[in-house]
Amino acid sequence: MNKIDILIVGVGGQGVILASEILSDVGLKAGYDVKKSEIHGMSQRGGSVSSDIRFNKNKVFSPIIPAATADFILGFEKLETFRALPSINEKGIIISSDFRLDPMTVSTGAAQYPAAIEETIKKTHGKTYFFNEEGIVKKIGNPKAINIYILGALASFLEIEKDLWTDVIKSRVPPATVALNIAAFNEGMDIAR
Amino acid sequence: MEKKLLSGNEAIARGAWEAGVVLAAAYPGTPSTEILENIAKYKDIYSEWSTNEKVAFEVALGAAFSGKRSICAMKHVGLNVAADPYFTASYTGIEGGFVIVSADDPGMHSSQNEQDNRNYAKFAKIPMLEPSDSQEAKDFVKAALEISEKYDTPVLLRITTRIAHSKSIVELLPRTEAPQKPFPEKNPKKYVTIPAHARVKRAKIEERSAALAELSEEIPLNKEESGGTELGFITSGISYQYIKESFPEAAVLKLAMTHPLPFKKAGAFVKKMKRTVVVEELDAYIETELKARGITVEGKNVIPVLGELNTDIVRNAIKDIRPEKPAANIPVRPPALCPGCPHRGVFVVLRELGLRVVGDIGCYTLGVLPPLSSIDWQVCMGAGISMVQGIEKAWKDAPAEKIVGMVGDSTFFHSGITGLIDVVYNKGKGTLFVVDNSTTAMTGVQDHPGTGRTLMGEPAEKIDIKEICRACGVKEVYEVNPHDLDELYDIVEKAVASPVPSVIITKLPCVLLRFKAKERFVPIVIDQEKCIGCKTCLSVGCPALSFDTEKKKMIAIPFMCVGCEVCSALCPVEAHMHNGERIRPKRKHKIRGKK
Known part of the structure; x- marks a missing residue:
């Protein structure tokens, strides 16, 4: 692929930023021009977080992905995945956790959490992979490695050498968690099977 | 040549280092904060968190007057604070290259206004450069220093959030030390701006502007x-x-x-x-x-x-295409005070007492959002103290409602002290909160004069807010743990009834500092048998609480809750458990919460 635009979305504190750091380093090492942009919100925790990562064999101009052109959405929370939907292009691939975290507006009753998000998205977007967060956490053994699991899932759709991924992951995660994260990455690579 | 992905802010730091800058100063402010955080990693540069942007500007200007290359950085509204020296530094010029970075925030991602600081360049007749990616951000620091020295002027490097916080590929170069100059000779006609000198300099600015206009035609960057x-x-x-x-x-x-x-x-x-x-x-x-x-x-x-x-x-x-706006009805996820935030207790008590609150700039501004809904007014750094004085005096010291003011600890040092002195000197009666979480939290936990540590990581004098308040002549100064709702309630009631100015320092470290220190937290557990689903606990506005709409019960989300028990203090049926024990709130004051 000459151009790969990836939007990562989630909630503050979920590891969106680390995932985007690893991903953009992988792009750089794979020989792409890379830009990445995110907004550090008002608060450290609890708000929506999104990160735009753009790879191009030629040149990336805007650091922001234009509407309806993202090739991938990586969602850490399903309401945030739903919110990001206008960004994806027609053939784009959506990889998302089925995790639900109610925003304050829903908890207080001021708003409703949309019903049947997975079904709604799958109706319009064929290439959608929702994974069961609880099941995956049980398999990989630690909820903190979900971000690396999601990168593994993304890697299974990209033509970038696996060693490149694992090298960057090893350099970016705490040394004591390398084995865990590599295992999470490998598990993620199986998502489409 | 080594290539790296750098944010605009990281690139500016790298550019300052490569170009031989020896001093850098700033006050934290989104989206500029990471410039100094990254400069601090280069040990060739003296760097500091100054008490405010005006001080940062003056520290850097001092270095420039003495012949050394320097840089200061601030968010757009920070340049308002530093505007006084900024305008006159245009008159004096410099000896060593001097760059001011203004990080503007179009879209107001984390700012109180959207001012376009390009106007400041024209206003002060100071040349300005605007990078369009990280490589340029790095290169333009060097270009700005060269223009500064060649044309004897400060230079404004104006960036925006998308430059500051976007990453792109940058080529790295080694550091080049600036040419060594002897300490400057006395030159009062240039550097002492009495009117007689300033008038001469004023005319010189016009000559400089003409020369810079020529430069702008020729410079390959345009x-x-x-x-x-x-x-x-x-x-x-x-x-x-x-x-x-x-x-x-x-x-x-x-x-x-x-x-x-x-x-x-x-x-x-x-x-x-x-x-x-x-x-x-x-x-x-x-x-x-x-x-x-x-x-x-x-x-x-x-x-x-x-x-x-x-x-x-x-x-x-x-x-001329007008796209249709998608009509999706997706609930927003607004930011909230973190689980375990020390400020939460303050707002629960203020809401209960029905006080009107003049807020300030910091995390605690989030106390305006429902369900805390506690802040009535908020404008800029320091106004959380001085505006109380204005409201009370305008109403002859007896406004129809009780007013309190609020600043953070970093804000207190930034510009709260002058307001406090004003209140005492002018016979105010204000009740003023310093919500002290031992850090500059909103911008990502930076040190300040009260933390006992400098930007460069050295131990420093820990300046005591309580002692400052007393030295300013405040007779009633209280220190209280804001998570002890009963004690806080007592103190606030007493302070607002008092006929003299009072300061309530709520003291508890920011929860982000506790995360950084890898503290282990034990979440509370809500007893599903006992919970009556009244949502009273949810009225503290904590993201770690969730309402199970099927079972009609509250739950505390285990990986988010830090066990601060502020919500538990409001439970009318003692359904909250912590460390295996039931939490039995004293509830002396019947803090009921709001639904």
Whole structure:
């Protein structure tokens, strides 16, 4: 692929930023021009977080992905995945956790959490992979490695050498968690099977 | 050559290091904070968190007067604070290169206004550079220092959030030390701005501006990228990227030096084009200047004046496409005070007592959002104290409702002390909170004069807020743990009834500091048998609480809850458990919460 635009979305504190750091380093090492942009919100925790990562064999101009052109959405929370939907292009691939975290507006009753998000998205977007967060956490053994699991899932759709991924992951995660994260990455690579 | 992905802020830090800067100063402010955080990693540079932007500016200016290269950085509103020395530094000029970074925030991602600080360049007659990616951000620091030294002027490096916080590839170079100069000879005619000297300097500024205008015509950084003659663009900063993506074939006059503007170059460009559009975020800054010189361009007739631009907005504006807005009804996820935030207890008590609150700039501004809904007014750093004085005096010391003021600890040092002295000196009666969480939290936990540590990581004198308040003449100074709702309630009631000024320092470390220290937290557990689903606990506005709509019970989300028990203190049926034990709130004051 000459151009790969990836939007990562989630909630503050979920590891969106680390995932985007690893991903953009992988792009750089794979020989792409890379830009990445995110907004550090008002608060450290609890708000929506999104990160735009753009790879191009030629040149990336805007650091922001234009509407309806993202090739991938990586969602850490399903309401945030739903919110990001206008960004994806027609053939784009959506990889998302089925995790639900109610925003304050829903908890207080001021708003409703949309019903049947997975079904709604799958109706319009064929290439959608929702994974069961609880099941995956049980398999990989630690909820903190979900971000690396999601990168593994993304890697299974990209033509970038696996060693490149694992090298960057090893350099970016705490040394004591390398084995865990590599295992999470490998598990993620199986998502489409 | 080594290539690395750097944010604009990291690139500016790298540029300062490569260009031989020896001193850097700033006060934290989004989106500028990471500039100094990254400069602090280079041990060749002395760096500091100054008490405020004016001090940061003056510290850096002192270095520049003494012949050394220096840089100061601030968010856009920070330059308002530093405006006093900024305007006069244009008169004095410098000995060593001096760069001021202004990080503007179009779209107000984390700011109280959207001011376009390009106007400050023209206003103070100070040259300005605007990078459009991280490589330029790094390169322009060096260019700015060279212009500064050659033309004897401070230089404004103006960036925006999308430059500051976007990463792109940068080529790294080694550090080059600036030429060593002896300590400057006495030169009061240049550096002491008594009117007689300043009048002479005033005329020199006009000469300098003319020379800089010539530079702007010649400097290769202002460059024309040829394309067709149907449609041409004049642009600067991040907007350039949006044009290149939406109109890759069009001719572009890309401006890097945007004060003074290259009018001849722009005029010649416009003449070649059938249609020229100035694409710029926020004000019609370039457009107005060009039009004032009779250069016919379009601009804000099609390009929005509000907020950030992007590729879609630029393309649609030029092609006059009006996209339909999707009508999706998706609940927003607003930011909230963190689980375990020390400020939460303060707002629960203030809401219960029905006090009206003058807030300030910091995490605690989030106390305005439902369900805490506690802050009534908020403008700028320091106003959380001084505005209370104005309200109370205007109502002859007896406003119809009880008013309290609130500043954070970092804000207190930044600009709270002068307001406090005003209250005491002018016989105010205000009750003022210093919500002290031992850090500058909102911008990502930076040190300040009360933390006992400098930006460079050295131990420092820990300046005691309580002692400062007493030294300012405040007789009633209280210190209280804000998570002890009963004690806090007692103190607030007493303080607001008092006929003299009082300060309540709520003291508890920011929960982010506790995360950083890898503290292990034990979450509370809500007894599902006992919970009656009344949502009273939820009225503390904690993101770690969730209402199970099927079972009609509250739950504490285990990986988010830190076990601060503020919500538990409100439970009417003692359903909250912590460490295996039932939490039995004292509830002396019947703090009921709001539904």
